[in-house]
Each structure stands twice: as C-alpha cells, then as structure tokens.
Amino acid sequence: MSSVSRGPNQAAGAAELELPGLVRDRVKEGRAKAAATRARKAADAEIASVDPVAKVLVDLPMAHLDRPFDYAVPAAMAEEALPGVRVKVRFGPKDVDGFIVARAEASEHANLQPLKRVVSPEQVLTPAVAALSESVARRYAGARADVIRLAVPPRHASTEKAEQAATSPGLPYDAEAASAAWSGHEPAAAFLRHLASGGAPRAVWHAAAGTDHADLIAHATAATLASGRGALVVVPDWKDLARLDAAMTKVLGEGQHAVLAADAGPAQRYREFLRVSRGQVRVAIGTRAAAFAPVRDLGLVVVWDDGDDLLAEQRSPYPHARDVLLLRAEQERTAALVGGFARTVEAGFLAETGWAQEIRPTRALARSRVSIEITGDTDFDLEKDPLTRTSRVPREAHEIIRVALADGPVLLQTPRRGYAASLACDRCRTPARCSACQGPLRLGGPATPPTCGWCAHVEAAWACGACGGFGLRAPIIGEARTAEEMGRSFPGVRVMTSSAGAVKQTVPGAPAIVVATIGAEPVAEGGYTAVLLLDTWLLLGRPDLRTDEEALRRWSNAAGLVRPGGRVLVVGDPALSVLQALVRWDQPGFARREASARQEAHLPPASRLATITATPGALDDALTLLALPSGGEILGPVPAESTTAGEPRLRAVIRVPRSLGAELNGALGELQRVRSARKLDPVRIQVDPPTL
Structure with a gap:
C-alpha cells in the first residue's frame, strides 16, 4: 500500500482533529479573535475618504506649541470627528486631550498620526468661540489652550448622556412693557426698536438710582429674541446673577435661559452649558466665564457694572469679560450694551470715540429718583x-x-x-501696637481684649508708648x-x-x-x-x-x-x-x-500698558528678548510680590501709544513663544491690568 504525503495544512488539520474537544474549541476561538483584531486594525488604519485631515488644537499651555496640528482621521471616526469635539491624540511620548477646530482635504505633512479616539461627539467648541479664543489669546499675549480652558467647562459624562427636558415656549415680546421699563433713559426707545428689528446698536448705559437694572436688561433681551437672535449677559457676582435670573424668568418665561456660574458645581454647570451649545436656549447669563458661552445666532452682548474687578479673570491670560464681549460684538456683528450706575473710563471712551451711543437718564428722572x-x-x-x-x-x-x-x-x-479694624491711643491718637511683634491691635468684640492682627497675641494690659495713656479708641471700625x-x-x-x-x-x-x-x-x-x-x-x-x-x-x-x-x-x-x-x-x-x-499723563485708555513680573534674572532676560515697538517705553522695574518660596520678584511696566497696541500684543506674544521654546524661567505677563 503506497503512502500519501500530507501538506502542512492537512497535517495541522489532522493534528487538530486529534486534540480533545474543549482544546479544539479554544483554538478556534483564539483564531477568530485574532482575525477580528486584524480586521479591526485594518479598519482603524483605513483613513476617511472625505476630509481625511483633522486640525487639532492640543491642550498644552506652551506658547510655542500654540497652533493646530494635523492628524489623520480614521474612517471609523469620520462621522464623529467633527469640528468642536473633544479628541485624544498622540503628541510626543504621551496621549493628550485636544479639540478639532477644522477638517481638511490634505495636509502639508506626510505620514500623519491618526486620532486615538473621539472622547465625545458633543460639539462644545463652536466655530465662533474658536475664533474668539484666538482673538483673546492674541489680545492678551497668551496661549489659546488657556483661553479654551476658560471657555469650555470640563466634561461631565453622565450629564452629557442624560436626557434633557424640552424647552417650553416663552412669553411673547411686550414692546409696550419694555418701553415703560426703560422710560426716562434716552434714547432707549430707539435702542429697543433697533434690537427688535434685527439691528446691532451699541450703547453705553448710565442707569438712574433706584433702577431695577435686571428688569431693563431682561426687556432688552426679549427685544433681541423677538428678532430671532440670542443674547448673552455677564454680571460680576452671584448676587447680581440671582437678581437677573429672577428678572429673566419674569420677562421671558420659565426655562428660557441658562445660568452659567462657576460655583454651581460641575454637573449643573455642564448641564446648563449643554443647553446653550445644543441650541435648546438662546439666552445665557452668568459671571465672567460666561462671556465665552456658545450662544447660537448671537444678537446682543451685555455687561453690567464693568468696573468690578470680579470681571477680570485671575488665570492666564487674564482677560477682562468686558473686552471679551466687545471682541465678540466686533467678530459676530452683534449689538452691545455696557451698563452700570457708575461709568468706567473705558466705557466712557467707547462713547467718546463714537463706537457706542450713550443712554442716560433725563435730568428730571435723575432728580426724582x-x-x-x-x-x-x-x-x-x-x-x-x-x-x-x-x-x-x-x-x-x-x-x-x-x-x-x-x-x-x-x-x-x-x-x-x-468690630474694630484698628485701634489708637484715646489721648494722643498714636496707633496701638502689639508688645510682642509691633503688629496692629484690633478688637473682635465689645467684651474681648485687644488682639494682634499679625501674631494673635492678646494684649491684656496695653499702655501707649508715646504718652503712657491706657485708653483706646477705634478710628476705623x-x-x-x-x-x-x-x-x-x-x-x-x-x-x-x-x-x-x-x-x-x-x-x-x-x-x-x-x-x-x-x-x-x-x-x-x-x-x-x-x-x-x-x-x-x-x-x-x-x-x-x-x-x-x-x-x-x-x-x-x-x-x-x-x-x-x-x-x-x-x-x-x-x-x-x-x-x-x-x-x-x-x-x-x-x-x-x-x-x-x-x-x-499718558495712562490708559489713551495708552496701552502691559506688566511683566518675574524674578530679577527672568525679568532681565524677558526685557532683553522683547522687541519693543518704536515709541514704546519701559518703566521700572520695581519690587513686586515675592514667590511662595520667598524669592524676590520685580515688575516692569511697558507703555506704548494706543495706536501701537496691536504691535505690543504681537511683541509680547512672540516673547512668550521664544521663552517657551527655550524653556526659560516663567514670567507673568498682563496686558491692560485692571490695577497698577
């Protein structure tokens, strides 16, 4: 009987037949998983046929990396990887977060890294806010990633997946009620008519004493909604926000606006943000970070009491909510209203230059109030x-x-x-000082002895070192x-x-x-x-x-x-x-x-200022690298606050004519990029700081 030679596949098949049933099943399962893995990797490697390039702004604060980077869009992600969504990408040796800001047909670079994954299909960074973030970063010589961190709140996955209730119809616009509310402030009637007709008027509003400003802002918002557009209102703190919230509910109806406040908690804040970004509501009110709210079809921006320092952001690049809203008004061609009982020099400058119309109470109204x-x-x-x-x-x-x-x-x-913020001798008015550290003495209550405000030493038997008196008075209580x-x-x-x-x-x-x-x-x-x-x-x-x-x-x-x-x-x-x-x-x-x-005196707003604060060595490097515009000058440096480690810091003031403001911003931005690329010691740059 002649022998028949077997090929390798036949031999493997014969060997497999000789295996026990359980082992044979596991081998088949393993081969199926391997095949599925190869198929998945092949699908992942396949690049989208339409707009296969995603321009991603990575979440990195380094100024020299402040630009979009190109990544390949896998075909499996083509439908979700849209402009405005959060993504995870490979950058250098690690995975980082980012936002897609655009899709493109081609890239200047070859062999692009693919997107790792789409974190969420929610388009939270709208094109308008993306453009605004670039303008704000340029205006304040900062990194765009830092601005987007202020504009888009952290993701809250469970809130994103939860069902949101439908918004009920709001109350109709009552033109007569709006005119009555604004009565006595001229020419407010023309401003309201312009808003309701779809126009983009700009006004600086001086409110009369006793005015319910929240009610008037709500009526201006209602006029904007009547034209089919949205509105955004920014106020300094939670007290103003609560008052405005009640007024909006009264004038617009229940559920017609979103309240954006940092102290609302991550879930509530993200829920309200999604209502705005999804277009469920067209009115957003909030504190300073709400200036970036993605309101659809924006028609009006409002800031109340723009001189309050709470409207100045405390994180880099330190933008002011008023200036952010004015930038939005320019870019999105919206109406603008800057109001308050007082008038800042910056708001007055808008009226003096003709950028905005002035609205103020009549003399009769001001006197009667x-x-x-x-x-x-x-x-x-x-x-x-x-x-x-x-x-x-x-x-x-x-x-x-x-x-x-x-x-x-x-x-x-x-x-x-x-109780008593400071104490002095009742006889000679010499300030009362602590016998242990010479700190100021103060009273915490009517029956408590004087206590040092520095070391908390209790001064049970105080005597004046100048006249020997024992009596105390409170010049500041x-x-x-x-x-x-x-x-x-x-x-x-x-x-x-x-x-x-x-x-x-x-x-x-x-x-x-x-x-x-x-x-x-x-x-x-x-x-x-x-x-x-x-x-x-x-x-x-x-x-x-x-x-x-x-x-x-x-x-x-x-x-x-x-x-x-x-x-x-x-x-x-x-x-x-x-x-x-x-x-x-x-x-x-x-x-x-x-x-x-x-x-x-060549001070703002006639001039543009910027401050650079750093340790002496870092400040010297920064001033050496700064390409100061022609006509600019450097004031200082002078001592500033020390670091947490106690290292001394200096501050220099850069001053240029207002016409050179854009050149100063560009020079400071380039300084940040050079220092970041060279990994030099950090410096703090503030453009148009609220105080000096």
Missing part, C-alpha cells in the same frame, strides 16, 4: 456734634434714619468688616461695631449685617437697619428708603490708578439700591470732586474728566 446730600466728616468735631463721642454717625444721619425707618429699611455702607451702635441708638429696631462670609442676597421691605460692607449690600424688597455711606475717606486713601473711579463706583452701586424718592447721605468732605459727581449723579462727566487727566 434720589436726593443725595453730603455731611462733613465729624471725626474730630466733638463740640459741634457731641454724639460722635459714642458713635461716628453724625446727628444729621440719625435724624434721616429715624424718619426713613417709618417707611422701610435703611442701608449703612461701611468699608471695613469686623467695622460693620459689627457699627451695627452695635445702631442697636443702641434705635432700640427696638431690627439690625442686620451683611459681609464677607455671611452675605445676604435680599432683605424684606419692613423697617430695619442693614449694615453692610462694600459689595455685600443686599437688595431690599421695594428698595431702601435711605442709604448712608460711612468712612468715605477710607476708600480714597488707596494708592491706585483707579482710586477715585472705584470709590465712585462703589458708592453709586449702594445709592442705586434706594427706592424712587429715597435719600442718600454721604459722610465725607463736600469739597471733593468725586463726591460732588455722586451728588449730581454725573458719573459720565466724572469719567470724561478722569479720561482727560489720564491722557495728559
């Missing part, structure tokens, strides 16, 4: 007003409070919190001590306080005395019958470029809470021009005079 008076600071005038021996509130103010309490609540604004004085002066009247750590949002309209620190003033139901501004001299003692402007803004915001026909009493020097501007409710005039003075 509030009566503002000044009484002299009686700190040393004991013979004229003996009441100041036990209280720094003059007798005239007590009479106004007594009369106003018959109709409703009264607000007292004080600059300092606590806080809201707790003021509330105690009011309780003694008005027995039986409820006294409330509002300050950092215990801020009240609203108070009832019943008679009461509300003592609040600056920025913590609650809104009274129906408004305050009277407002008293204490220790005005303290705000004017700050060594800052915006000292007078900021003081007027804070006083104006407090006076703005008065009800129509109410009274405001200012305890201060009547000769001060800033207080006279408050009395006349002429904040725009004060802004013009301030702008003129700054122009003579």
Whole structure:
C-alpha cells in the first residue's frame, strides 16, 4: 500500500482533529479573535475618504506649541470627528486631550498620526468661540489652550448622556412693557426698536438710582429674541446673577435661559452649558466665564457694572469679560450694551470715540429718583456734634434714619468688616501696637481684649508708648461695631449685617437697619428708603490708578439700591470732586474728566500698558528678548510680590501709544513663544491690568 504525503495544512488539520474537544474549541476561538483584531486594525488604519485631515488644537499651555496640528482621521471616526469635539491624540511620548477646530482635504505633512479616539461627539467648541479664543489669546499675549480652558467647562459624562427636558415656549415680546421699563433713559426707545428689528446698536448705559437694572436688561433681551437672535449677559457676582435670573424668568418665561456660574458645581454647570451649545436656549447669563458661552445666532452682548474687578479673570491670560464681549460684538456683528450706575473710563471712551451711543437718564428722572446730600466728616468735631463721642454717625444721619425707618429699611455702607479694624491711643491718637511683634491691635468684640492682627497675641494690659495713656479708641471700625451702635441708638429696631462670609442676597421691605460692607449690600424688597455711606475717606486713601473711579463706583452701586424718592447721605468732605459727581449723579462727566487727566499723563485708555513680573534674572532676560515697538517705553522695574518660596520678584511696566497696541500684543506674544521654546524661567505677563 503506497503512502500519501500530507501538506502542512492537512497535517495541522489532522493534528487538530486529534486534540480533545474543549482544546479544539479554544483554538478556534483564539483564531477568530485574532482575525477580528486584524480586521479591526485594518479598519482603524483605513483613513476617511472625505476630509481625511483633522486640525487639532492640543491642550498644552506652551506658547510655542500654540497652533493646530494635523492628524489623520480614521474612517471609523469620520462621522464623529467633527469640528468642536473633544479628541485624544498622540503628541510626543504621551496621549493628550485636544479639540478639532477644522477638517481638511490634505495636509502639508506626510505620514500623519491618526486620532486615538473621539472622547465625545458633543460639539462644545463652536466655530465662533474658536475664533474668539484666538482673538483673546492674541489680545492678551497668551496661549489659546488657556483661553479654551476658560471657555469650555470640563466634561461631565453622565450629564452629557442624560436626557434633557424640552424647552417650553416663552412669553411673547411686550414692546409696550419694555418701553415703560426703560422710560426716562434716552434714547432707549430707539435702542429697543433697533434690537427688535434685527439691528446691532451699541450703547453705553448710565442707569438712574433706584433702577431695577435686571428688569431693563431682561426687556432688552426679549427685544433681541423677538428678532430671532440670542443674547448673552455677564454680571460680576452671584448676587447680581440671582437678581437677573429672577428678572429673566419674569420677562421671558420659565426655562428660557441658562445660568452659567462657576460655583454651581460641575454637573449643573455642564448641564446648563449643554443647553446653550445644543441650541435648546438662546439666552445665557452668568459671571465672567460666561462671556465665552456658545450662544447660537448671537444678537446682543451685555455687561453690567464693568468696573468690578470680579470681571477680570485671575488665570492666564487674564482677560477682562468686558473686552471679551466687545471682541465678540466686533467678530459676530452683534449689538452691545455696557451698563452700570457708575461709568468706567473705558466705557466712557467707547462713547467718546463714537463706537457706542450713550443712554442716560433725563435730568428730571435723575432728580426724582434720589436726593443725595453730603455731611462733613465729624471725626474730630466733638463740640459741634457731641454724639460722635459714642458713635461716628453724625446727628444729621440719625435724624434721616429715624424718619426713613417709618417707611422701610435703611442701608449703612461701611468699608471695613469686623468690630474694630484698628485701634489708637484715646489721648494722643498714636496707633496701638502689639508688645510682642509691633503688629496692629484690633478688637473682635465689645467684651474681648485687644488682639494682634499679625501674631494673635492678646494684649491684656496695653499702655501707649508715646504718652503712657491706657485708653483706646477705634478710628476705623467695622460693620459689627457699627451695627452695635445702631442697636443702641434705635432700640427696638431690627439690625442686620451683611459681609464677607455671611452675605445676604435680599432683605424684606419692613423697617430695619442693614449694615453692610462694600459689595455685600443686599437688595431690599421695594428698595431702601435711605442709604448712608460711612468712612468715605477710607476708600480714597488707596494708592491706585483707579482710586477715585472705584470709590465712585462703589458708592453709586449702594445709592442705586434706594427706592424712587429715597435719600442718600454721604459722610465725607463736600469739597471733593468725586463726591460732588455722586451728588449730581454725573458719573459720565466724572469719567470724561478722569479720561482727560489720564491722557495728559499718558495712562490708559489713551495708552496701552502691559506688566511683566518675574524674578530679577527672568525679568532681565524677558526685557532683553522683547522687541519693543518704536515709541514704546519701559518703566521700572520695581519690587513686586515675592514667590511662595520667598524669592524676590520685580515688575516692569511697558507703555506704548494706543495706536501701537496691536504691535505690543504681537511683541509680547512672540516673547512668550521664544521663552517657551527655550524653556526659560516663567514670567507673568498682563496686558491692560485692571490695577497698577
């Protein structure tokens, strides 16, 4: 019998037949998995036939890498890898996050790395916001990745997958109600008509005292919605946001707007963000980061109280919400409204240059809303007003409070919190110092001994080193001590306080005395019958470029809470021009005079400034590498705050004429890229810092 030779496949098959059944099944399963893996890898390797290149902005803060990089789009990801989605890509030795900003037909580079995966198909970075992020990064000499980190909140997967309720129809636009709300502010009626007809008017709005600004903003938003467009409103803090939220619900209807606030929590914040990006709502309100909200068909941007430092971002590249919104208005050709009880120099500059129209109250409205008076600071005038021996509130103010309490609540604004912020000798007025470290002494309550504000040493037996006296007085007292004085002066009247750590949002309209620190003033139901501004001299003692402007803004915001026909009493020097501007409710005039003075001194907005802060060696390197525009100058350097390790830091100020602002931004951006590529020590660059 002749033998038949077997080929290798036949031999393997014969060997497989000889295996036990269980082992044979496992071998087949392994081969099937290997085949599936090869097929999957082949599919992954296949590149999309349409727009096979994705331009990805990687999430890396290095300035020299601040540009899109090309990646191949696998065919399996072609439908999900759209502009605006989050992706994971290989960059160098590791995987990094990024956003697709565009798809293209070809690339200048060969052998592109493929996308690793699409993290989420949600298009959270819209083309408009992507373009805005580039403009903001260029304007503030920062990295685009840092701007996008401010613009797009972190992903919350469970929120993204959850079903979102449908939005119910809103209330129809009531043109008559809007005109009535804005009545007395001219030419607001024309502004509203322009909005409702689809136009893009720009206005700087000075609100009259006692104006419910949130209600007026809501009506302007309703006019924009009537034209089929969306609106975006940015306010400084959560108190303003809560007030605006209520006004929007009243005017637009339930669920017609999204509230974007950093303190809302990651899930709630992302849920509201998705409502905007998906187009479920066309109105977004929020604090400073909301300036980047992806509102569809944007027709109006609004910023309220643009002088508040809370609107200046504290993270690189330190953009200001007002400037971000103005950039959006330019790029997306939208209407713009910059409003407040006060007027910043920057907002005044918009009106002076013709970029925006001015809206302000008529003289009749301004006079009918509030009566503002000044009484002299009686700190040393004991013979004229003996009441100041036990209280720094003059007798005239007590009479106004007594009369106003018959109709409703009264607000007292004080600059300092606590009980007694500083102490001095009652005999010679020498500041009281700690015997252990020479720090300032302060009181925490009426029955507690003086305590050092630096080392917490309790000074149980203090004596003045200058005259030997044992008595103490409080030249600067806080809201707790003021509330105690009011309780003694008005027995039986409820006294409330509002300050950092215990801020009240609203108070009832019943008679009461509300003592609040600056920025913590609650809104009274129906408004305050009277407002008293204490220790005005303290705000004017700050060594800052915006000292007078900021003081007027804070006083104006407090006076703005008065009800129509109410009274405001200012305890201060009547000769001060800033207080006279408050009395006349002429904040725009004060802004013009301030702008003129700054122009003579070559200060913003007539000039453009930037600061560079770093250690001495790093600052010297930065100034050497900086290609300063012709006509620019370097001021300093001067000492600045130290690092956490105690290393000294210096700050230099770069100043150029306003016409060279774009050149300065470009030079600073190039400086950042060169330093990043060379891996030099970091420096902090701020363009147009809010304070100096």
